[in-house]
Amino acid sequence: MKREDIEHLAKLSRIALSDAEADSLAGDISKILAYVGDIEKATGAAAPEKKVGPLNTVMREDGEPHESGIYTDALLKAAPERQGPYVKVKKILGDKTDRT
Amino acid sequence: MTIRELRKKFVEGTYTPTDAYRDMRAAIDAKNPDLNAFIDVYDDAEAAAKAATQRYATEGENAPALLGMPLAVKNNILIEGKRATAASKMLKNYIAPYDATIIARLKAEGPVIMGATNLDEFAMGSSTENSAFGPTKNPVDPTRVPGGSSGGSAAAVKMGAAVAALGTDTGGSVRLPASFCGLVGYKPTYGKNSRHGLIALGSSLDQAGTFTNSVADAELLEKVMGGKDRFDATSVGEDTYPAVALKDRYRIGVPRDFLTEGMDADVLAAFEESIAALVRAGHEVVDVSMPHMKNGLAAYYIVLPAEISSNLARYDGVRFGLHVSGDTLLDDYLKTRAEGFGPEVKRRILLGTYVLSAGYYDAYYGKAELMRSLMREELDHVFSDVDLIMTPTAPTPAFKLGEKSDPLSMYLADIFTVPVNLTGVPAISIPEREVVRDGISLPVGVQYIAPHAGDERLFDFGKKTYDATKGLA
Numbered sequence: 087m088k089r090e091d092i093e094h095l096a097k098l099s100r101i102a103l104s105d106a107e108a109d110s111l112a113g114d115i116s117k118i119l120a121y122v123g124d125i126e127k128a129t130g131a132a133a134p135e136k137k138v139g140p141l142n143t144v145m146r147e148d149g150e151p152h153e154s155g156i157y158t159d160a161l162l163k164a165a166p167e168r169q170g171p172y173v174k175v176k177k178i179l180g181d182k183t184d185r186t
Numbered sequence: 187m188t189i190r191e192l193r194k195k196f197v198e199g200t201y202t203p204t205d206a207y208r209d210m211r212a213a214i215d216a217k218n219p220d221l222n223a224f225i226d227v228y229d230d231a232e233a234a235a236k237a238a239t240q241r242y243a244t245e246g247e248n249a250p251a252l253l254g255m256p257l258a259v260k261n262n263i264l265i266e267g268k269r270a271t272a273a274s275k276m277l278k279n280y281i282a283p284y285d286a287t288i289i290a291r292l293k294a295e296g297p298v299i300m301g302a303t304n305l306d307e308f309a310m311g312s313s314t315e316n317s318a319f320g321p322t323k324n325p326v327d328p329t330r331v332p333g334g335s336s337g338g339s340a341a342a343v344k345m346g347a348a349v350a351a352l353g354t355d356t357g358g359s360v361r362l363p364a365s366f367c368g369l370v371g372y373k374p375t376y377g378k379n380s381r382h383g384l385i386a387l388g389s390s391l392d393q394a395g396t397f398t399n400s401v402a403d404a405e406l407l408e409k410v411m412g413g414k415d416r417f418d419a420t421s422v423g424e425d426t427y428p429a430v431a432l433k434d435r436y437r438i439g440v441p442r443d444f445l446t447e448g449m450d451a452d453v454l455a456a457f458e459e460s461i462a463a464l465v466r467a468g469h470e471v472v473d474v475s476m477p478h479m480k481n482g483l484a485a486y487y488i489v490l491p492a493e494i495s496s497n498l499a500r501y502d503g504v505r506f507g508l509h510v511s512g513d514t515l516l517d518d519y520l521k522t523r524a525e526g527f528g529p530e531v532k533r534r535i536l537l538g539t540y541v542l543s544a545g546y547y548d549a550y551y552g553k554a555e556l557m558r559s560l561m562r563e564e565l566d567h568v569f570s571d572v573d574l575i576m577t578p579t580a581p582t583p584a585f586k587l588g589e590k591s592d593p594l595s596m597y598l599a600d601i602f603t604v605p606v607n608l609t610g611v612p613a614i615s616i617p618e619r620e621v622v623r624d625g626i627s628l629p630v631g632v633q634y635i636a637p638h639a640g641d642e643r644l645f646d647f648g649k650k651t652y653d654a655t656k657g658l659a
Contacts, residue, residue, distance in 0.1 A: 102524035144419040166509030176515040
């Protein structure tokens with residue numbers, strides 16, 4: 087794993103890294119990948135299964151909503167910035183930042 | 187001290203919840219500055235203890251089962267109105283807006299919550315050293331770690347600050363600290379306890395569990411907490427799995443070919459003594475072959491980081507938690523996450539992002555999920571022959587603070603516990619033996635694993651073999 091690979095992963099993960107952090111992560115992640123990479127041999131030729139677990143998707147009727155707005159204040163109390171009943175964020179449209 | 191013993195005294199009035207609160211709070215005030223088991227200590231526990239004492243005076247044995255019992259709760263479990271930090275700078279000032287389902291169910295039985303305990307940040311770790319609030323030390327030997335990630339809860343019970351404590355177990359985070367601190371540590375069948383109100387780590391693996399001084403206490407707490415919850419679609423009901431029978435004598439399998447990886451010779455010798463004791467007590471112990479078990483750790487460190495990278499995407503500084511402002515919204519994300527997360531969290535998020543990326547998904551995540559299926563099949567096959575499986579809980583006793591600086595060597599502490607979470611079966615760590623290091627006796631646990639929904643079998647077996655011999659029944 088090269089420094090630029092780590093920087094790309096950090097960008098995808100939305101985490102700014104210092105140079106020292108990127109160098110240290112490149113070493114650690116390479117070692118961990120070498121260890122977990124054995125899984126390829128261990129599973130042999132069997133094709134990957136899509137099933138996540140022994141349990142099936144649980145469905146329910148869409149109904150019984152709680153009264154609108156009763157939790158709004160409790161939840162918004164945790165928001166860093168709010169405006170009335172909304173969470174406030176910086177402008178998104180017109181932002182020219184690279185969004186890869 | 188067990189919940190059963192306290193209950194008897196509370197009902198008789200020879201020792202009251204107020205007395206218990208006072209003694210346990212004294213233990214916290216005396217020992218916590220050094221051991222650092224608690225992130226927050228709750229002063230309102232005193233009033234709750236006094237109210238409980240009043241209720242015993244009028245209600246006696248009709249009082250709720252857990253009335254006045256001093257408990258400690260890992261700080262990644264939500265308690266309404268209290269801080270839920272997950273030991274991260276990201277959530278340092280986050281106040282829980284509601285109770286986790288397991289907390290709401292416990293509260294209905296009237297316990298006294300002494301405080302919130304320390305953990306590895308977001309429960310990522312095996313030693314409770316990766317905390318934004320500093321490491322927790324092991325009460326048995328403070329130069330050693332208590333295990334992790336629920337190390338604060340284990341230390342709280344061991345230091346006499348609570349009669350029992352809640353933890354969460356994603357890959358061994360209850361069983362490992364229980365082994366290192368000499369307690370009973372129980373991880374339920376996946377879905378038995380609702381995950382509603384737990385700060386998510388790996389959603390297909392996480393389960394809340396308990397630290398207690400007896401198996402009967404673990405059973406008592408689970409009866410209160412467990413069961414289907416409308417707020418967690420993955421919670422299981424009584425009829426999800428086939429019933430698992432209780433027996434007078436159990437047939438127990440030992441996966442011997444698996445007990446090699448980093449195995450300490452003294453721990454292995456202690457484990458052999460446990461086997462001999464079971465045989466003397468009339469149980470049958472046989473060797474079983476489980477070649478896939480050793481691949482569990484590799485599969486775990488693919489599946490878990492993958493789920494982490496997804497679950498922790500929510501910490502973006504917008505709706506709750508830390509917010510660091512930049513020039514643009516993207517800058518806000520980058521800076522908030524850079525400042526809020528510690529090194530192990532960043533490592534796992536990046537690793538998870540890598541194994542889920544196009545081109546690598548099939549080779550890593552796909553193969554890891556396939557290994558999970560193979561491990562489940564292997565387990566089903568073995569459980570067609572034996573009632574329980576036993577392994578040491580960990581390959582070593584508690585290690586020294588700072589001893590494992592390399593992430594991979596830390597991960598190996600969980601080699602025997604992660605297969606249980608990957609397959610969703612229940613397990614319990616029982617503190618059966620000790621090994622001596624530097625003149626100090628350090629506890630080591632034995633892990634017993636049951637089939638899906640075999641939680642009652644674990645309790646039945648543990649009460650017969652452990653509680654009965656320790657005079658805790």
